[in-house]
Amino acid sequence: MSYFILFLALMLLLCQSSAKVCDCPDYFRCACATNGLTYRNTCVMSCAGATYYHGGTCSDPNNYIDC
Known part of the structure; x- marks a missing residue:
């Protein structure tokens, strides 16, 4: 029983340490990222692990608001 509890505690610790926590503004x-996806801001993009390509949506570089 104690090994099971130890195993659960270890799994919980590993899951928490590998999860990426981002506190991005709203x-x-x-x-637009190099993966072709539009993100609401560069913080969210970075949190997703994407690379910045240009401002605006991927389909319309002049559109910075409606994403």
């Missing part, structure tokens, strides 16, 4: 300033 504002919209659309940004």
Whole structure:
């Protein structure tokens, strides 16, 4: 029984340490990533592990708000 509890504690610790926590602001300033996806801002993009390509949506570089 104690091994099971130890195993659960270890799994919980591993899951928490590998999870990426991002505290991104809620504002919209659309940004297109090199993966072709539009993110609501560069913080969210970075948190997703994507690389910045240009500002605006991927389909319309002049659109910074409607993403």
